[in-house]
Amino acid sequence: MTRIAFYGSSLLSSYWNGAATYYRGIIQALAAHGHHITFYEPDVYDRQANRDIDPPDWCDVVVYEGTPEALKRVAAEAAKADVVVKASGVGFEDDVLLREVMANAAPGALKIFWDVDAPATLAAMQANPDDVLRRMLPDQIDLVLTYGGGDPVIDAYRGLGARECVPIYNALDASTHHPVPPDPRFDCDLAFLGNRLPDREARVDQFFFAPARELPSLSFLLGGSGWDAGAVPENVRCLGHVRTADHNAFNVTPRVVLNIARESMAAIGFSPATRVFEAAGAGACLMTDYWEGIELFLKPGEEVLVARDGQDVTDCLRALPPGRDEAIGERARARILSEHTYAHRARQLDALLGERVRGAEAPA
Incomplete structure (x- = not known):
């Protein structure tokens, strides 16, 4: 069983959080492959007051206060994971969270930056040589996953020093989105x-x-x-x-x-x-x-x-x-x-993670 620590905007609320259904679909389908996932989300932007779902049984969810102290506490949890994921657009001290999470990751852990808004992220990095993510890409991030973008995004990330970039496209969660009677x-x-x-x-x-x-x-x-x-x-x-x-x-x-x-x-x-x-x-x-x-x-x-x-x-x-x-x-x-269901995407992602986690464990 692979333990995954996932730091994102929110799994529980779609309020001012367009990535919510993407996270839900990907993580639920990935959990079906036997991975144990803990999702860490900050209590900001009134998201917790506008929850769409209760904490699910396919993922542990940790909601933390939007304070530097709470951020450091949850970032320290990264040390327990085999795979550590920091998503873009978390909404509270993203640069600090990225540094803390990757610094706390175990030496053999697979370290991933998951970009759910590649055009904005790439524009920020291209405009600022001292951008935190840009400086970390070559030697502190093992893999970049993106919400989409195809070859243009892959080439741009590689041009900025990313070791590897793979799009994991949006998809359908057929258990959630399906035909219903008109309203x-x-x-x-x-x-x-x-x-x-x-x-x-x-x-x-x-x-x-x-x-x-x-x-x-x-x-x-x-x-x-x-x-x-x-x-x-x-x-x-x-x-x-x-x-x-x-x-x-x-x-x-x-x-x-x-x-x-x-x-x-x-x-x-x-x-x-x-x-x-x-x-x-x-x-x-x-x-x-x-x-x-x-x-x-x-x-x-x-x-x-x-x-x-x-x-x-x-x-x-x-x-x-x-x-x-x-x-x-x-x-x-x-x-x-x-x-194009999340089951299709999860099979792609499960193979990707399995190959790299096994590769990281092989020398040990």
């Missing part, structure tokens, strides 16, 4: 779910608000935190934070569900958001903005609708014939179930 609360022609973020706003205006203005007779639904309900078109209804428990109904009920990549993710490509798999797993008719590599996950025109700009979104909504949305959703669900 009148989410009835609309086009729905988008995403928190308001600086490098997402302009693209949301282009791909979502502009079509809403062009199609005043259609209804649009906006879910996510941070949006100003008074500043959106009149036919856009703002829901605020949508609980994970409501995601299936949010995906199933609208005629079309829209995915909009953040600008940095779209520029790199090969970075499907968790929402892509959640929506497809529920059987939604998914429309996404264009990014390179879409066809690796879903076939454009048959399993997903692709829009290169807001006009494409508008034209598609006008032309989409009755019944085609359901057919697209059914094909997408079948493709994702056959190739």
Whole structure:
């Protein structure tokens, strides 16, 4: 049994924490391979007051106070693990946590940095030669795992000194995201779910608000935190934070569900958001903005609708014939179930970890 210490933003709460469902899917599926995982998360940003799940039976969860003293206490726990993982975007003293966790790791432990926002992390390292992660990559980090990014991210990490970089893409947890009956609360022609973020706003205006203005007779639904309900078109209804428990109904009920990549993710490509798999797993008719590599996950025109700009979104909504949305959703669900579940990702990751843990133990 491999003991894994995982330091991330939150497993228990998706509140201002887009990585939550990714962590849940990966860790639960990995635990099924016999690994014992302890997830350490700080009590910050009101996440613990907005939990989506109780502590699960497939992972131990340690919630620590957002203080330097508590951080050092949990970082010391890394010494007990065979594999030590520090994720990006934990939300409290990330640089300090990275240094402490890796310094406390046992001499033979596999030390991993898991990047759930590679464009932002790479930009920070490229702009600052003294960036903490950049200085640690060559000799203090054994392996970099990423949320996505394909060859562009792999090449960028290697160029900055990483020994090895492997994408572990988002996927579907079919036990959590699946078809459910429609819910009148989410009835609309086009729905988008995403928190308001600086490098997402302009693209949301282009791909979502502009079509809403062009199609005043259609209804649009906006879910996510941070949006100003008074500043959106009149036919856009703002829901605020949508609980994970409501995601299936949010995906199933609208005629079309829209995915909009953040600008940095779209520029790199090969970075499907968790929402892509959640929506497809529920059987939604998914429309996404264009990014390179879409066809690796879903076939454009048959399993997903692709829009290169807001006009494409508008034209598609006008032309989409009755019944085609359901057919697209059914094909997408079948493709994702056959190739892109967290069980698929866990098999990849289990083999990756097993090979490297065995390699580290061999000299001893």
